[in-house]
Amino acid sequence: MPKLNITPPDLRRILCFVAEAIGKEEAYLNSLDGAIGDGDHGITMRVGFEAVKAKVGALDASVTIDGVLTESGAAFMGATGGAIGVLLGRMLMSAGAALQGCKEIGTSELRVLLNSMETAVASAGKAKPGDKTILDAVHAANQAVATTAEADQSLPNMLSRASLAAGTAAQNTAGMRARVGRASRLGDRVLGHPDPGAVSFSIIMRAMAQWLEEN
Numbered sequence: 001m002p003k004l005n006i007t008p009p010d011l012r013r014i015l016c017f018v019a020e021a022i023g024k025e026e027a028y029l030n031s032l033d034g035a036i037g038d039g040d041h042g043i044t045m046r047v048g049f050e051a052v053k054a055k056v057g058a059l060d061a062s063v064t065i066d067g068v069l070t071e072s073g074a075a076f077m078g079a080t081g082g083a084i085g086v087l088l089g090r091m092l093m094s095a096g097a098a099l100q101g102c103k104e105i106g107t108s109e110l111r112v113l114l115n116s117m118e119t120a121v122a123s124a125g126k127a128k129p130g131d132k133t134i135l136d137a138v139h140a141a142n143q144a145v146a147t148t149a150e151a152d153q154s155l156p157n158m159l160s161r162a163s164l165a166a167g168t169a170a171q172n173t174a175g176m177r178a179r180v181g182r183a184s185r186l187g188d189r190v191l192g193h194p195d196p197g198a199v200s201f202s203i204i205m206r207a208m209a210q211w212l213e214e215n
């Protein structure tokens, strides 16, 4: 029976599991970024999540959900450069701010979390859905949980829907031209290639959903 709520210790384990999943995809993410950017996205994601893993391992046992998210965002941002360092750092920190005082992540908190992440990346990156960025995957995940019918609402189900939606959205970015970020300079040459940041976010969602299914 999968868990129906994510406690702070669960969240710490989930972030470590995500770090491992991202580490396994480092070469793939570098190759995606090599096609339409500068080829460093996998390295940056691996380094950022290694910092997150180290940080969550060092936190006090009494840390809250918002504390884990805020500290993780600060660790990611502090350890990485590039666009994604700021964006993912801001996403995690905004989720922390939005979930201040909450004891566990259930279905309504998952909605708040994804919604705050979408707002954060849209404002920090000045991006819109369809611009071929990480936002496309975040937006799809957010929409998937926001539109889950009441009868289908459970945390594992909603995370699984979010994961599928983010994966589809990430692959669909292959058909888009980039309007922001490094890839925006390449015009039609980006067609056929998925956005690395969107693929990263889909890997994060998939790892979260998988962890919940298995624990």
Ligand code: ADP
Residues within 6 Å of the ligand: 033, 037, 038, 039, 040, 041, 044, 045, 081, 082, 083, 084, 085, 087, 121, 124, 125, 126, 127, 132, 133, 134, 135, 180, 181, 182, 195, 196, 197, 198
């Ligand atoms: P950099 O482009 O600085 O080398 P990365 O390669 O780590 O950084 O990350 C690239 C990813 O960052 C892109 O695939 C895209 O998803 C995301 N990104 C870049 N610029 C923006 C932006 N302005 N808004 C939203 N996402 C962006």
Ligand code: MG
Residues within 6 Å of the ligand: 033, 037, 038, 039, 040, 041, 082
């Ligand atoms: Mg890059």
